[in-house]
Amino acid sequence: MGKDSKPSSKGKGKQAAAGGEDSASKGKGKGGKSGDGLGTCTYVKARHVLCEKQGKINEAYKKLQDGWLNNGDKVPPAEFAKIAAEYSECPSGKKGGDLGWFPRGKMAGPFQEVAFNTPVGATSAPFKSTHGYHIILCEGRKN
Template identity: 75%
Template sequence: MGKGDAKKKEPAGKGKGKQAAGASDEGAKDKGASKGGKGDKLGTCNFVKARHILCEKQGKITEVYQKLQEGWLDSGDKVPPAEFGKLAMQYSECPSGKRGGDLGWFPRGKMAGPFQEVAFSTAIGATSPAFKSTHGYHIVLCEGRRG
């Protein structure tokens, strides 16, 4: 088992073009780094800690985002996680809303499409604009990155 792992790691650093089709994780990291545009750290981390607010209706998530703008974002402040959590408990339609929208640490590849893209490209401490996924409308607060 150890030898197989070593073989997988070695080629990834050498020929990205040859390995891209067979190594989906490395391909995702490379794409994330190029899409992030704000530096490699956003696109290459393996784990992110985030909170979110999920609403089925666009009007409801717009209302929540306006509250965030009026309270913090318009003045250039970052939304404190505790305050974001209060809004998540009040408005989020996701079971995580009971925990203030806290999703904890999750790896790249666990969340679907646009949610993962936003969670992994939002700067630490920043709040994303509202966006749509297959589950509804979200706002994400990135709390940390690692790996």
């Protein structure tokens, strides 16, 4: 993975689901909200897996890939929750990684960047923050 925790606002392609600001204008709106979603909302609802070691987060991501990501990037929240309960070292892991709704500005650096730029229903690639290694499932967004 390397240094993919750059907090730059350009959103370069290290996080597969976080395509940067450009992706909002490329017609990714499968839910009928084509241009308004990525990076412009005020709140995001997300689940995550947090691991201290890169090897452990990669193992969790591989399970997601083998089960769902190779079939269109849509992991059901209940299935993501099982992976979070099994792998996450965050207290939220007991709740399936559920972070609920949080506003822009609450989460730090790369976590916020990825959370607010991951399309609804999509799962981010593993990335590093100051707390460890994460995978995020974006469940919703609102203003």
